[in-house]
Amino acid sequence: MKILVVGGAGYVGSHTVRLLQSQGHEVWVFDNFSRGHRESVPSRCLIEGNLTDRALLIEVMRDKEIDAVMHFAAFALVGESVQHPAMYYQNNVSATFELLEAMRSVGVWRFVFSSTTATYGQPEKMPISEDTPQNPINPYGFTKLVVERALEDYAHAYGFGVAALRYFNASGAAADGTIGEDHDPESHLIPIVLQVALGQRPNVSIFGNDYPTPDGTCIRDYIHVDDLASAHLAALMKLQPNSVLQMNLGTGVGHSVLQVVEACRKVTGHPIPTVDAPRREGDPACLIADSTKAQRELQWKPKYVAIEDIVSTAWKWHQSHPRGYAS
Structure with missing residues (x-):
């Protein structure tokens, strides 16, 4: 296929681009590089532009x-979505509609969308299945849910075939250490812990140690970025006109903050000191995916389940790129 990957210079996007190219697909990356990195994808496939530019999108697709x-x-x-909701509604909702309308103008009907567990809000039951009520508690989660609902309508009214893939905690890096996670500011736990091992931070803050979990710290489902990429490809191959796929992507295994820190200590050989800090508002105690549906319908299964294996790939990336792509 000839595939347009918008935001393809970002973390999950760049790993998906690499997988698509390895499988023989012709890939074009459309990105404004406000948060992505040119160095993460081959320059020959880059197209710089904004999703709000419908005319350019139509031109590229044709x-x-x-x-x-x-x-x-x-x-x-x-947190950013709470502080700057207008920015999130503009980029995550309005710009996405420009993209969908450009697709409709050209007659492109296959669409795979990165959604999020944040659409569920604070679910009462674990693990989280797709029939869990979607009640987002922040603008980020709500903007994703708005698009999910719109995709259902586009599928039914305009013949789109769509997949909304709800991520749990994306983590890890390419096994060869050549592309990986580089955010500014960094908000994900594993790279923050590894920055301590690199001497870039003095310690790791543990935001709450009194949650109703075995060690008192929050539990999350960490899914390797390459496993996310393979699920996107599997979903794309499954699409049919007038079809809607909505699936959770996770491992079904939860790890606490302290377990992640301990895994990083084991992999890096560094002590990695921690300090206790107050809870962050809105942090659920536990988020674990039930990805049975994706495994059944896509014939997909995550390759990385052990947290040490995920951390090892991230550590290889951070060691070789201590300043991210600027290295």
Whole structure:
């Protein structure tokens, strides 16, 4: 296929681009590089632009004879979405509609969308299955849910085939250490812990040690970025006109903050000191995926389940790129 990957220079996008190219697909990356990195994808496939530019999107899709679109171009910081909701509604919702309308103008109907567990809010039951009520508690989660609902309507009214893939905690890096996670500011636990091992931070803050979990710290489901990429490809291959796929992507295994820190100590050989800090508002005690549906319908299964294996790939990236892509 000829695939347009919007936000393809970002973390999950760049790993998906690499997988798609390895499978023989012709890939074009559309990105404004506000948060992505040019160095993460081959320069020959880069197209610089904004999703709000419908005319450019139409031109690109026609010129490149695009068959399918993958969308990784959302802003994804919960705290930022609370502080700057207008920015999130503009980028995550309005710009996405420009993309969908460009697709409709050209006749491209296959669409794979990066969604999020944040659409569920604070679910009462674990693990989280797709029939869990979606009640987002922040603008980020709500903007993703708005798009999910719109995709259902586009599928039914306009013949789109869509997949909304709800991520749990994306983590890890390419096994060869050549591409990985590079955010500014960094908000994900594993790279923050590894920055301590690199001497870039003095310690790791543990935000709450009195949750109703075995060690008192929050539990999350960490899914390797390459496993996310393979699920996107599997979903794309599954799409049919007028179809809607909505699936959770996780391992089904939860690890606490302290377990992640301990895994990083084991992998890096560094002591990695921690300090206790107050709870962060809105942090659920436990979030674990039930990804049975994705495994059954996509014939997909995560390759990385052990947290040490995930951390090892991240550590290889951070050692070789201590300043991220600027290294």
